[in-house]
Amino acid sequence: MAFFLEALFGGLMAGMLYSLVALGFVLIFKASGVFNFAQGAMVLFAALAMARFSEWIPIWTGIHSRFLANVMAFVLAAALMGIVAWLVERLVLRHLVNQEAVTLLMATLGISYFLDGLGQTIFGSNIYPINVGMPKDPLMLFERTFDGGVLLNLEDIYAGSVAALMVAALSLFFQKTATGRALRAVADDHQAAQSIGIPLNRIWVIVWFVAGITALVAGIIWGSKLGVQFSLTTVALRALPVVILGGLTSVPGAIIGGLIIGVGEKLSEVFLGPFVGGGIEIWFAYVLALVFLLLRPQGLFGEKIIDRV
Amino acid sequence: MLYRENGQLKTTYGADQQIFPIAQDRWLIWALIAFAFIAVPLLADEYLLRAILIPFLIMSLAALGVNILVGYCGQISLGSGAFMAVGAYGAYNMLVRIPGMPLIPALILGGLCALAFGILFGLPSLRVRGLYLAVATLAAQFFADWIFLRIKWFTLDSPSGSVSVSNLQVFGLPLQSAADKYLFCLGMLAVVALLAKNLVRSAIGREWMAIRDMDVAAAVIGIRPMYAKLSAFAVSSFIIGMAGALWAFVHLSAWEPAAFSVDLSFRLLFMVIIGGLGSIVGSFFGAAFIVVLPIFLNQILPAAGAIVGVNISTAAVSHAEFMVFGALIVWFLIVEPHGLSRLWSIGKQKLRIWPFPH
Numbered sequence: 001m002a003f004f005l006e007a008l009f010g011g012l013m014a015g016m017l018y019s020l021v022a023l024g025f026v027l028i029f030k031a032s033g034v035f036n037f038a039q040g041a042m043v044l045f046a047a048l049a050m051a052r053f054s055e056w057i058p059i060w061t062g063i064h065s066r067f068l069a070n071v072m073a074f075v076l077a078a079a080l081m082g083i084v085a086w087l088v089e090r091l092v093l094r095h096l097v098n099q100e101a102v103t104l105l106m107a108t109l110g111i112s113y114f115l116d117g118l119g120q121t122i123f124g125s126n127i128y129p130i131n132v133g134m135p136k137d138p139l140m141l142f143e144r145t146f147d148g149g150v151l152l153n154l155e156d157i158y159a160g161s162v163a164a165l166m167v168a169a170l171s172l173f174f175q176k177t178a179t180g181r182a183l184r185a186v187a188d189d190h191q192a193a194q195s196i197g198i199p200l201n202r203i204w205v206i207v208w209f210v211a212g213i214t215a216l217v218a219g220i221i222w223g224s225k226l227g228v229q230f231s232l233t234t235v236a237l238r239a240l241p242v243v244i245l246g247g248l249t250s251v252p253g254a255i256i257g258g259l260i261i262g263v264g265e266k267l268s269e270v271f272l273g274p275f276v277g278g279g280i281e282i283w284f285a286y287v288l289a290l291v292f293l294l295l296r297p298q299g300l301f302g303e304k305i306i307d308r309v
Numbered sequence: 310m311l312y313r314e315n316g317q318l319k320t321t322y323g324a325d326q327q328i329f330p331i332a333q334d335r336w337l338i339w340a341l342i343a344f345a346f347i348a349v350p351l352l353a354d355e356y357l358l359r360a361i362l363i364p365f366l367i368m369s370l371a372a373l374g375v376n377i378l379v380g381y382c383g384q385i386s387l388g389s390g391a392f393m394a395v396g397a398y399g400a401y402n403m404l405v406r407i408p409g410m411p412l413i414p415a416l417i418l419g420g421l422c423a424l425a426f427g428i429l430f431g432l433p434s435l436r437v438r439g440l441y442l443a444v445a446t447l448a449a450q451f452f453a454d455w456i457f458l459r460i461k462w463f464t465l466d467s468p469s470g471s472v473s474v475s476n477l478q479v480f481g482l483p484l485q486s487a488a489d490k491y492l493f494c495l496g497m498l499a500v501v502a503l504l505a506k507n508l509v510r511s512a513i514g515r516e517w518m519a520i521r522d523m524d525v526a527a528a529v530i531g532i533r534p535m536y537a538k539l540s541a542f543a544v545s546s547f548i549i550g551m552a553g554a555l556w557a558f559v560h561l562s563a564w565e566p567a568a569f570s571v572d573l574s575f576r577l578l579f580m581v582i583i584g585g586l587g588s589i590v591g592s593f594f595g596a597a598f599i600v601v602l603p604i605f606l607n608q609i610l611p612a613a614g615a616i617v618g619v620n621i622s623t624a625a626v627s628h629a630e631f632m633v634f635g636a637l638i639v640w641f642l643i644v645e646p647h648g649l650s651r652l653w654s655i656g657k658q659k660l661r662i663w664p665f666p667h
Contacts, residue, residue: 035440095643101439102385106582107642109575114635117628125624237447237571244444276459283455286448293437293445 006152007270008263013156015262016163017225020218021239022246022254023170024211029248030187031207032093034104038112040236042212045084045119047219047228049077051128070132074216081212084115089205116233125230130223159221166217167255170210174251183207187249241289247299257300261285312660328506345495350488358487365600366494367556372580372592373505374548379578380587381509382541383521384434388446389549389577391430391453394569396423396550397557398463401472405465412479416497416554423550424543426453431542435535438524450571457566473563490559497555501548506589508544517541518587549577579634583641585650594649603630 021043028036053073054066063069092107174180185193186203194200222232239258246257265281273280292299312333319325329335353362375389400419404410426449433445457463457470464470477484484490508514516537519527528534557564576599584595607626614621645651 092639092643099642102383103642103646105385105440105443106578107639109578110635110638110642112635113575113631113638117631117633117635121625121628121632125628237451240444240447244441248440280455283448283451286444286451290433290445290448293433293441297437297441 003270007266009152010156011263011266012259013153013160013262014266015259016156016160016255017218017221017258018235018239018242018262019246019255019258020163020166020214020221021235022242022258023167023251024214024218025239025243026246026248026251026254027170027207027211027214029243030251031183032186032204033101033190034093034108035101035248036211037105037108037236038115039211039215039239040233041112041115041119042081042084042215043219043222043235044228044230044232045115045219046077046081046212046216047130047223047232048119048123048128049080050074050216050220051130051223051228052123053077054130055128066131074220077216078213081216082209085205085208085212088208089201093204094201112233116230120230127227127229128223129227130220132220132224155225159225162217162221163255166214167251170214171251173210179206238285241285243299244289245292245299247301250299250301253299253301261288264288312657312663314661328510342499346492350492353488353491355487358491361600361604363487363491363494363560365597366491366498367552367560368577368580368596368600369593370494370498370501370555371549371552371577372584372596373502373589374545374550374552375577376581376584376587376589376592377505377509377517377548378541378545379581380585380591381514381521382517382538382545384431384538384541385439385443385578386446386545387443387571387574387578388430388449388453390569390571390573391446391450392423392427392546392549393553393556393573394453394457394566395426395546396420396553397564397569398457398472399423399550400554400558401474402463402465404474412477412484412558416551416558419554420547420551423553424547427542427546427550428539431539431546434538434542447571450574454566454570469565471563471565474558475562477558484559494555494559497551501551502589505544505548509589513537513540521587579638581648582638583648585648586646588648588650590653591648591650594653598649599634602633603627606630606633 021039024039024042025036028034028039050073053076054069057069057072057076058064061072063072088111092111093104096104096107172180174184182193182198182203183206185196185198186200190200193203218235219228219232222235226232242257242261243254244257245260246253246255265284268284269281312331314331314333317330317332319330324330329338349362350358371389371393374392375386378384378386396419398419399422400415403418404412404415430446430449434442437445461467464472479493482489484493509517516527516532517540519530519532520534520537520541524534527537553569557568561568580595580599581592582595583598584593585591606629607623610626610629611621641648
């Protein structure tokens with residue numbers, strides 16, 4: 001039982017991290033109908049920027065407080081994601097308005113390659129640590145209930161709470177601010193939104209910027225767990241089934257989808273894996289998402305926009 | 310002046326419907342084929358054959374397969390690497406497990422394995438399309454990666470799924486030198502390209518294009534979407550599977566599952582986009598472009614860096630390669646969505662009316 005709980009908690013935490021990446025997908029899809037394949041590259045780019053800026057800032061400015069350096073690095077990295085968002089809108093999206101979804105998908109694939117190359121050219125391609133002071137100590141729970149207790153990483157709990165906070169902030173942003181309302185209007189209907197005076201181009205910059213911030217947060221958390229390295233981009237591929245499962249247009253769907261995929265992966269790996277040779281978590285999520293696609297193509301919470309063939 | 314079809318009257322249906330209706334095109338293509346089959350093996354050196362021409366031929370074959378699915382039938386696929394892997398390991402198993410199995414039937418059987426795999430993972434295309442289909446085909450990619458890494462039966466219990474073949478023979482002739490391998494690949498490519506070209510301009514090819522352009526309308530005029538889509542998946546994955554087997558046998562000769570990773574799938578998609586969606590000749594252009602570009606950058610960038618006094622490492626070159634690929638994809642999608650093949654046909658049109666502008 002303790003073992004099961006441990007796997008369950010591990011899965012939930014991994015799922016929380018997946019949903020952070022998935023959030024970026026959902027945000028952009030909601031506001032522009034573009035499925036942003038470059039989210040993974042953005043995570044890597046933002047994490048690289050964060051890691052390197054926090055390393056360089058003490059050298060440039062002589063500030064030795066780690067907290068201050070991290071805050072400045074965060075601001076700089078966020079500004080960089082803003083520039084990326086603006087450039088993407090200026091150079092790519094503006095020219096591809098009204099194109100088919102598949103064309104846009106391939107364009108974001110191009111963006112992702114470009115960002116991968118650019119990030120590593122500017123910031124280098126080694127493994128860099130991010131140290132934002134997350135505690136590394138393990139935590140024992142239920143020691144009285146079970147023999148040996150349940151082992152938890154305090155780091156995972158922090159990461160989970162950051163993710164939850166992020167989601168809450170985003171829902172507030174979407175529901176309560178004027179910009180959020182404009183974003184929802186654009187998501188509903190591009191033409192109608194434009195006709196009542198919402199500037200589509202600016203909205204796209206904003207939404208890519210918000211997705212960039214999400215990528216930055218996801219990158220910091222993943223980076224401080226695993227170190228910032230090229231393999232971070234594959235995290236995006238792992239998060240793809242999450243959005244399919246949760247529905248492409250639903251923020252809560254991304255969270256719950258992430259949790260389901262995270263738990264499913266861990267439990268299947270632990271309990272099913274040994275029978276088929278292990279390592280099944282790579283494709284388990286995809287198969288889960290495929291089954292879902294066949295039964296309920298719009299996902300758990302998505303709006304019914306998918307056209308049946 | 311030279312490139313005119315004036316006076317070439319077509320008096321039979323056959324003459325009207327041939328692949329190259331203009332006589333100059335026919336002469337050119339025969340000259341090209343003769344050059345590729347006779348002159349190139351004599352003139353090209355070992356490096357040119359092994360590093361550029363053989364990869365180019367095999368990737369053209371794979372891009373041809375991808376183009377049938379993505380370009381002609383409009384079903385986006387990110388699992389082409391998986392189809393190549395299935396073809397490669399399928400052919401490998403046929404070759405090793407069945408004693409006395411000749412090479413060409415093994416390649417074809419490998420292609421058939423990929424065909425079955427392709428139909429299986431093409432089934433979701435009957436329900437979903439676009440982005441959702443992309444995810445479904447990605448599932449094929451990760452599934453294939455896992456199968457060949459973990460299930461030892463497919464790789465004859467070799468550690469980490471790495472296998473190798475040696476002493477390849479075609480009709481009793483050994484396939485040893487680079488020139489032999491080049492000729493073998495060229496022969497396969499020529500046959501498959503001819504078949505594919507005829508397939509896409511026959512009834513089934515028109516069905517694929519109808520499905521691509523508007524599936525509801527296609528269904529209304531009596532095209533069965535299921536049959537058309539699955540046949541596109543089947544033909545495409547058969548060709549990709551054969552290309553995968555060739556890539557593994559002839560080009561790599563020892564390989565592991567990582568050789569057919571998702572990166573390869575993306576690259577194949579890039580070839581088709583850059584070369585031209587829905588164009589046979591575009592597959593060749595795209596493959597040539599993607600194969601040659603990294604080699605070109607590897608040569609040019611360090612030299613250019615040396616001129617301005619900057620030392621450019623190989624890592625920097627590979628990052629530059631990523632950036633160039635990405636920028637080119639976006640550029641092509643915006644400026645020339647029909648790819649290099651469109652530029653080619655514009656050039657031909659201009660040549661026909663030269664020296665007049667219209």
